[in-house]
Amino acid sequence: MNPRGAVRARLIQAALDGPPPPIPATPDDALRAVLDRVDTTVLARRLTIRGAGGRAIALDAANRRLLSLAGDAGGGALGPGDAAAVAAALRSALAGGGPVTVRSGPAAPGAGAGQVGLTPAAVLSAAGLAPLPAAAACAPSPEALCTVRLGEGAPDPAVPEDAETAELADWAAGALDQLLSDTFPLAASLETEGTLWLDYGAEGRIRIAGDLGGFDVSVLGPDPDAPRPRSGGAACG
């Protein structure tokens, strides 16, 4: 079958299969599912959410942020101060419980240009729900031998740390000074949402996960898959 025929066959099959199965959900699960879709939307898209009662709500998302609610629910640009209103609007649209469908379509031209938007985490917080699971690359690593948090969300400095943790915190502060300088091209990405691994061979690895101004710095053991001889341990643990 030629490529055009293959595409046509797939389109016919998709039409015969009908819409994708709805997301079964309690109202809270539905809200989390909708916000999870926003959290995985990077390029500008319009998401149309239809609840069990048939009521639909459309929203614009890009860069993993909610930019605006369309139609009766709003229409204006959203910012960090709108979290509670958005949570209430989404809860109202999803109040019936039951199955929910989320459809992703093309965004309106120019949607999101210059907008800060609203993070799914802020809406969840305003709704009194737990945050979404972190992306796999940013999840706390079970293999971490020692972890410190710096910047946003860092623990109270008055709380005493053990010697190894204090040593790692000192190192991390110096390394972050270096990595967040204006001369480092990836500084902004690391600060907002990036994960950096530095591999020191047999001495182990360091993982720095940036998250909106906060940093989790972890010491990991040597990479078990690396093709080199091993000796010694990691910096702390």
Add this chain to the structure above:
Amino acid sequence: MTPDTLARLRRAVPACSLVVWADIDKGTVLAADGDLAYPQEHLDALGACAAQLLEVAAPGSGRQPDSALFAGPTGCRVFFRVPGAPAEAICCLGGPVADPPALLDRLRGALAAAPHPEAAA
């Protein structure tokens, strides 16, 4: 290493859209191979990233890293020293991948199949 080596490296690891060979001591891009013609500033920025990341000294020993991986929501970048020529680095630009360390392993494996002349000596 030649530009052809870079082309073969990128063909062997399709997740990479750009591979750059840089001298991180001198801050010079030696060669590049990409699916697009990237401007020199872009290549220089990747080389600068490699130089800065591969000089972050380890806590305690002060050892410099063999490799660095950076993963963000829109893609990842891989930097590692060329075996046998630690002043040189391979920089790779790729899309989002589920397992960035596996990408590094694939790149190292592909480079081992086309070794640097000094590494082979």
